[in-house]
Amino acid sequence: MTDPMSRPRAQPLIDMRGVGVSRSGRWLVQGVDLVIRPGEIVTLIGPNGSGKTTTAKTAVGILKPDSGRVDRARDLVVGYVPQKLAIDRSLPMRVARMMTLTTKAGAGAVEAALDRVGIAHLARAQVHDLSGGEFQRALLARAMLRRPDLLVLDEPVQGVDFSGEIALYELISELRDSEGCAVLLISHDLHVVMAKTDRVICLNGHVCCEGSPSSVAASPAYRQLFGDRAAEALAVYRHHHDHTHLPGGEISYPARHDHDDGDGYAHGHRHGDGPCSHAHGTTREADAAGRPGDADEADARAVEDHHA
Amino acid sequence: MLDDFFTRALLAGLGIAVIAGPLGCFVVWRRMAYFGDTMAHSALLGIALALAFEWATLPAVFLIAAVVSLALILLQRRGGLSTDSLLGILSHSTLAIGLVALAFMPWVRVDLLGYLFGDILAVTRADLAAIWGGSAVVGAALFLLWRPLLAGTVNAELASAEGQSPELARAAFMLLLAFVIAIAMKIVGILLITALLIIPAATARRFATSPETMALVAAVVGAMASTGGLYLSLGYDTPSGPSIVVAALMLFLLALLPLPRLARRRTTEEGAP
Numbered sequence: 001m002t003d004p005m006s007r008p009r010a011q012p013l014i015d016m017r018g019v020g021v022s023r024s025g026r027w028l029v030q031g032v033d034l035v036i037r038p039g040e041i042v043t044l045i046g047p048n049g050s051g052k053t054t055t056a057k058t059a060v061g062i063l064k065p066d067s068g069r070v071d072r073a074r075d076l077v078v079g080y081v082p083q084k085l086a087i088d089r090s091l092p093m094r095v096a097r098m099m100t101l102t103t104k105a106g107a108g109a110v111e112a113a114l115d116r117v118g119i120a121h122l123a124r125a126q127v128h129d130l131s132g133g134e135f136q137r138a139l140l141a142r143a144m145l146r147r148p149d150l151l152v153l154d155e156p157v158q159g160v161d162f163s164g165e166i167a168l169y170e171l172i173s174e175l176r177d178s179e180g181c182a183v184l185l186i187s188h189d190l191h192v193v194m195a196k197t198d199r200v201i202c203l204n205g206h207v208c209c210e211g212s213p214s215s216v217a218a219s220p221a222y223r224q225l226f227g228d229r230a231a232e233a234l235a236v237y238r239h240h241h242d243h244t245h246l247p248g249g250e251i252s253y254p255a256r257h258d259h260d261d262g263d264g265y266a267h268g269h270r271h272g273d274g275p276c277s278h279a280h281g282t283t284r285e286a287d288a289a290g291r292p293g294d295a296d297e298a299d300a301r302a303v304e305d306h307h308a
Numbered sequence: 309m310l311d312d313f314f315t316r317a318l319l320a321g322l323g324i325a326v327i328a329g330p331l332g333c334f335v336v337w338r339r340m341a342y343f344g345d346t347m348a349h350s351a352l353l354g355i356a357l358a359l360a361f362e363w364a365t366l367p368a369v370f371l372i373a374a375v376v377s378l379a380l381i382l383l384q385r386r387g388g389l390s391t392d393s394l395l396g397i398l399s400h401s402t403l404a405i406g407l408v409a410l411a412f413m414p415w416v417r418v419d420l421l422g423y424l425f426g427d428i429l430a431v432t433r434a435d436l437a438a439i440w441g442g443s444a445v446v447g448a449a450l451f452l453l454w455r456p457l458l459a460g461t462v463n464a465e466l467a468s469a470e471g472q473s474p475e476l477a478r479a480a481f482m483l484l485l486a487f488v489i490a491i492a493m494k495i496v497g498i499l500l501i502t503a504l505l506i507i508p509a510a511t512a513r514r515f516a517t518s519p520e521t522m523a524l525v526a527a528v529v530g531a532m533a534s535t536g537g538l539y540l541s542l543g544y545d546t547p548s549g550p551s552i553v554v555a556a557l558m559l560f561l562l563a564l565l566p567l568p569r570l571a572r573r574r575t576t577e578e579g580a581p
Binding site: 090 | 337458459461465467469470516519522
């Protein structure tokens, strides 16, 4: 782990100021400031629907901000590992071919990139036949082959078991050290990424708190968002917080707070059963419009529509 | 050589097949079969437009197809209905409006059946030039667009983050599709064009291990289907457009039969460390 404060203050790769993104009249994120400097690992954490993916997409230019501004370094090379990537079975593709989707590279460079993530033996396999962990490694190798200034990883350990998860984070950290690229990491799980990250930004529609992993874990805003028990154990599989999200129309859970909500917007999130198994409940649904919403879900829908 | 109507038909079929195959691969990969169908159906409206204003058919068909794509994008943005339903509405209403519009012009005599099912045996030298010229232009464009289009097909956001402009590539692809439909109309007709895009590509999937080989094999399969279909039509005195589609289907079924076992063996060999 490197202390970003000890680095020279290099020109930032990404400089976001007061960025907001709205969809059909409600804000997915609002007032987000985010600076990423060369070589640092920045982690975005927050519950589902807190706008982590939206923020990252706006940072690299997939989405245009509806307010605020985003400045990117000139000729910034981004390597992107999306949250969901499913290659249609009708599209035949070997792992080696996937490496050069957006960049040209010789066979030697492709092999070296695959070797770096430990799947050189799978170069000729079809991408559809890979396991979840192998596929994530292939995606990581593909992004690294671009020699990016900034590597963006959106929940990179989905579909990977727990030991594989730790190995993958180790690998990401190693790659950062050897290649010197900055990393923007999205996670809803601070305890695994904690040792490997320079700076944590805790999101919930806006930036709740920001700083070194230990200072964020100790901050009241984080405790409020993720619950005291979670902050102590850093096992963030059940969040309690008092922010309001969109009425998703899902099953309503009773509030599980033991502290005072004040405004009556209590609702609970549950995580850990997989990316889609969270639930929202809100006591005043009509009032929730215009508040930070479930960006991850909205984006997933947009992607599906796009392919139709 | 070009004096013989059958030779002209063979060359026209080849000219379309070599470009419809690769383009059809993207239609399959991007799940745009219904979209292709909608564009093809809208071509009849284009023909009606051309006849009413005495325009050339090709630009009119191309224009209507482009307008229909734009209408689809706008309706998609509005939300509320699935793309599937929107395409169903656009597809059949443009076909119906085309038929109604033709009925409003009793002074024009049109060979409706020729438009609907193709009239490849009536291909002229000028048609042939348009087909091969158009095919070359589309082929060159597809070659240049290949990387961004393929990256956008795999994942639009990844392509966008890594500077590939997938939206632009997608729009260009829609225009290429409209263009190919406009020049292929004469071969198999409005109602059967999508088959020429989909069936060779689907057949090629069985033999391909990379996107590029699939596109090449699809072109070859399309060429075989078109040539085989024309000889079928000559031998049995069957309508030529439908015969080409039947030939394509026969190739598809043929590829389906013995291959699953072979393909599986090949992938396990490759997958082994």
